Amino acid sequence: MSKLSKFIYYKLLGWKVTGFNDFDSVKKAVIIAVPHTSWVDFPMGILLRSTLKIETNYVGKKGLFKFPHGWFFRMLGGAPVERRNNENQVDAIARLFHEKDLFRMTMAPEGTRKKVEEWRTGFYYIAKAANVPIIMFTLDFAKKENRFSEPFYPTDDKAADFKFMKAFYKDVIGKVPEYS
Numbered sequence: 301m302s303k304l305s306k307f308i309y310y311k312l313l314g315w316k317v318t319g320f321n322d323f324d325s326v327k328k329a330v331i332i333a334v335p336h337t338s339w340v341d342f343p344m345g346i347l348l349r350s351t352l353k354i355e356t357n358y359v360g361k362k363g364l365f366k367f368p369h370g371w372f373f374r375m376l377g378g379a380p381v382e383r384r385n386n387e388n389q390v391d392a393i394a395r396l397f398h399e400k401d402l403f404r405m406t407m408a409p410e411g412t413r414k415k416v417e418e419w420r421t422g423f424y425y426i427a428k429a430a431n432v433p434i435i436m437f438t439l440d441f442a443k444k445e446n447r448f449s450e451p452f453y454p455t456d457d458k459a460a461d462f463k464f465m466k467a468f469y470k471d472v473i474g475k476v477p478e479y480s
Contacts, residue, residue, distance in 0.1 A: 334437070
């Protein structure tokens with residue numbers, strides 16, 4: 301499957317991967333994909349994951365993982381989240397990191413495919429609560445490039461951390477440019 305994925309990704313679509321590539325050294329991380337402007341972003345991520353032979357995950361509410369389609373969501377790296385008594389979503393997801401030996405959760409901080417002025421902050425607090433790095437990942441359709449940052453551990457200066465992360469995405473254009 302990886303050979304077919306590489307052929308499609310590199311030859312047919314003409315994309316490239318740049319930046320950080322030592323995923324064997326990072327077993328747990330929050331990977332943020334920006335800009336998220338189209339439904340095409342998810343299949344591109346699945347194709348890239350197969351091309352690079354890396355395991356990544358995403359989370360969804362427990363109900364999505366029931367019969368008959370639960371097996372499909374798990375096959376794609378999905379992990380069900382069930383909050384325990386009075387547990388908030390950040391803590392429930394952070395608990396997944398502690399329960400698993402390998403867990404690289406991918407999410408879009410915009411929280412939608414439309415243009416937003418500010419990112420949601422859940423990914424940031426999840427990384428802090430789980431004590432895992434954030435890896436930034438571009439979906440640059442203008443350059444046909446997926447670029448990965450070095451793993452970055454959030455500090456206690458949220459404003460500086462967000463400024464640093466947003467700078468990584470400067471001039472990146474998504475599938476729908478006006479939403480970038």
